[in-house]
Amino acid sequence: MDAVDPVVVESAAALARHLRQGRDRRLAVLEWFAEAGMAVRPGAARVPEPPIDAVRGALVWVVRGSVSQRLVEAAQTAAGSGEAGQDALYEAAGRLIETRPYRGMAHPTLVRAALEADEELPDGLDFKGMVHLVAAIGLGAEEVGADALAEAFASFGMFGLTVEDWAQMLGAADRGEGPPVDWGMFQRQANALGRVQRAS
Template sequence: MARGAPSPADQQVVRELAARGVVVTPSRLESWRRAGLLSRHRRRGLGRGQGSVVEAVDPVVVETAAALARHLRQGRNRRLAVLDWFAEAGMPVLPGAAVVPEPPAGAVREALVWVLEGSVSQRLLEVARGAAGAGEEGQDALYAVAGRMLAARPHRRPVHPAVMRAALLAGEDPPDEPGSGGVVHLFAALGLGPQEVGAEALAEGFAAVGMFDLTAGEWAQMLGAAERGEAPPVPWELLGEVDSVEQVLGASDEELVRARTVLIGLRPFYAMYMLHGLFMPDTPGLAALRARIDERGLGPVLDQVISISPTPQQFAEGLVACLGGMLDELYEALMTQLATDSHVFRIPGDEHGAAGFMNTWTHTLHEQANGGTGFGDGA
């Protein structure tokens, strides 16, 4: 084979992908190898001094190249492609479909850190740490910078699906939950210390992120009781979880994969939870799943973390939120509940199962769109 000429194995990979309508070149395969994203074909030794040959085209190389071709488009940053590839590798495999190989763990970690370092939350954290020890001037500067950064990404608490459902059934507009920039207080606490920020401001911050679905007043009461020694001390070390970069660097490869499992696994549960507000027929199974979320007060947190079709940036931030802790525990509780009653889309008394469920929902949506009221509490 001429020096620099593509190997027969790579030529075979190019042909196999071309048969799927995927266009790659041998030189592109080599560039992916140089970047550490594509492995070489397995080789078999011919004996001492005889060299080696490729036994067969490695299916993993073919599927890896196919994944890279899907995500690493011309001019796109390689790290974003790696995150999309990592997300795809965690999706359920459809019958007859090929398994998407995992990207190199080191490339995934590098991509996560790179994306998170550019996030608003990480930049806010850096500003907060820079304000430490700078007195009132530093605190004022922190809040001024944070205000400008958060203005581009205003946060609004989601309307609870049961409240949304009741309002729409009554022919009323859903309540407009006020926005809040209170989240900046949590970042300020990391830089300036919780005592400098104060219980009232921190209460607003916890309420702004929807922590346990408590109001600012309820948080203020709890924090005040802790300050007076009337309740257990507040575990301020939990604020350290705001540093998403440190979390990724401290997580093992297995923990990152587990976080992906939790993040992707929570999506359908979040959809079922929120669609209750848009006239999805209710069933005992769906009600039980919603109860698992509501009893933990994690509906607002899911609303911030879960995106049905996330960008790589949203995926990275959601992944960090699912690194252990309360969302991992919620996922396990929901999976256990689903195993207990898997007939979530079966309306009691309707023998048509999921088909009857969808017909009922379609009919209800049609009725509501036409100003009807053909919708009962049991539907």
């Protein structure tokens, strides 16, 4: 009698742990992928990776349905429409958030500082700041303006800088008094869906 391949056994066990009736199988694939390489029990064989095409398909599904991806797509649709496009984007963002509330996490540096100072933990990311960055991706940083971008960067807690710090730096860059800002970076980094689809 031939023994069953341990990889087949562990793959079946991983699926059994994560699949439930009524639950999307793509979520089970992602949970299986997250535990791949670990032994679930001491002395057990390591959990093998799920098929890469299944992982890619699950990631594409998650990214495609995310609030951030839908906002980026709305921003790209609004590109070239001027102030009307910006108004439409912010209106679409408001509707999206009403149906799928966004609760961002506070920046780890701010959390650490609050814990060390025995203060209340900070709130999560300000959604309005996220929308400003999304608008810069689709409409261009010039359409959004330095003040809104300063507010956005500060709301993300980037480098622990305040709105005023960011406004001063961005203003200096605009006047040619500081290093230039590569605003094209927003557009290059915006295609998360494409990067997932191309991932090996």
